[in-house]
Amino acid sequence: MAKTDANYLFVINSLAGGGAERVMTTLLARSKDRAPDGRLHLALLDNEPAAYTPPDFVTVHQLDARGGQLASIRQLLKLVRTLKPRLMLSFLTRANVAAVAVGRLTGVRCVISERVDTASHFSTTRLKAVKMLTVRTAYRLAERIIAVSAGVADSLVENFGIARDKIVVIENPVDVEAIRAKGAEAPSIPLEPPFVVGVGRLVPNKNFRLLIDAFAASGAPGKLVILGEGPERPALVQRIAELGLTDRIALPGFAANPFAVVSRAEIFVLPSNAEGFPNGLLEGMSLGVPVISTNCASGPSEVLADEPRRPLDDKVAATYGVLTPVDRVDAMASALQLLQDPELRRRYGALAEQRARMYSPEMATSRYWAVLEPDAPTG
Known part of the structure; x- marks a missing residue:
């Protein structure tokens, strides 16, 4: 794509740890040839500690909305009136609403990216009706919406009345070589193989209670390690104690380099109730680790079975990993038992890495810019 002298403004809540934040920095890092130095800008709505560092050719604008929607709109409006960008690209719901309003x-011009199944995430929140109406109103006014999976796109159509032709699906990228290099580093915590691993925020939607209960029911040897931090920690610690497994299940907290731990695991498990796109699943697959995932909306079925999500009655040994029904302890325990077979683990590990390589950052970046500048010449 030819260079332009226009400003481009990317908007996100913050660069605190998370899949959307990682994808944002990955996209920026590979967009240097899209605009001259100093013309790529990043607005961070909240002043929070960053887990990821944007490239030095991107100008970062640190705002301080403190999680507030109106403050996000006010502060972003002031910045946009100064920068006068050609267009904005935003990630995450609050940033999306703010960007559309501004x-x-x-x-x-405003293109937004929906990273999660927002309807599912709102299902247990206060003021659900207000939040749903806000998203419905704002998203309809965006120029285009980039969804990270077909499941997220379906939810936008079904739950928010978004026109299908306004949505384009671009799956999250995964940098297999970078992840494998990180995986080869020494882990920051002591590990005693064999162990099963899960990674993510300790929040209800990630449903690590399911993984804990399934591990206990499976009779699998070794240990279970769950990397991440969050408000569910006390409840999970209590559940582990109730099961009498404090010596076999570890919650070591957030790991700056989770890949060094995941790469040494026997099995990677994603037990979520819902996902926008399962970044952690693909990262585990990049390391050649066999995977189990709930068949949640949205993404796991598209990744592991290469097909749209459909109801499951029990575990399914799909093409690239094992799928189980959502929140079913018996099915998850059965999947863990299935992967005790060393030969099956080896086969699924090789297939997992092969599948992960189909989601390259270069391909994703090109597809994003094709949406942002559909009429621009390439090369």
Whole structure:
């Protein structure tokens, strides 16, 4: 794509740890040839400690909305009136709503990216009806919406009335070589193989209670290691104690380099109730680790079975990993038992890495810019 002298503004809540934040920095890092130095800008709505570092050719604008929607709109509006960007690209719901509002007030083009099944995430929140209406209203005003999976796209159509032709699906990228290099590093915590691993925020939607109960029911040897931090920690610690497994299940907290731990695991498990796109699943697959995932909305079925999600009654040995029904302890325990077969683990590990290589950052970046600048010449 030819260079332009226009400003491009990327918007996200913060660069605190998470899949959306990682993808944002990956996309920026591979966009240097899309605009001259100094023309790529990143607005961080909240002043939070960053887990990821944007490239030095990107100008970072640190705002301080403190999680507030109105403050996000006000502060972003001031920045946009100064920068006068050609367009905005935003990630995450609050940033998306703010970007659309500011775009309407200033006439700046606005493309938003939906990273999760927002309807599912709102299902247990206060003021659900208000939040659903806010998203429905704002998202309809965006120029285009980039969904990270077909399941997220379906949810936008079914739950928010978004026109299907406004949505384009671009799956999250995974940098297999970078992840494997990190995986080869020494882990920051002591490990005693064999062990099963899970990674993610300790929040209800990630459903690590399911993994703990399934591991206990499976009779699998070794240990279970769950990397991550969050408000569910006390409840999970209590459940582990109730099962009498404090010596076999570890919650070591957030790991700056989780790949060094995951690469040494026998099995990677994603027990979520819902995902936007399962970044952690693909990262585990990049390391050649066999995987088990709940068949949640959305993404796991597309990755592991290469087909749209359909209801499951029990575990399914799919093409690239094992799928189980959501929140079914018996099925998850059965999947863990299935992968006690060393030969099956080896086969699924090789297939997992092969599948992960289909999601390259270069391909994803090109597809993003094709949405942002559909009429621009390439090369």
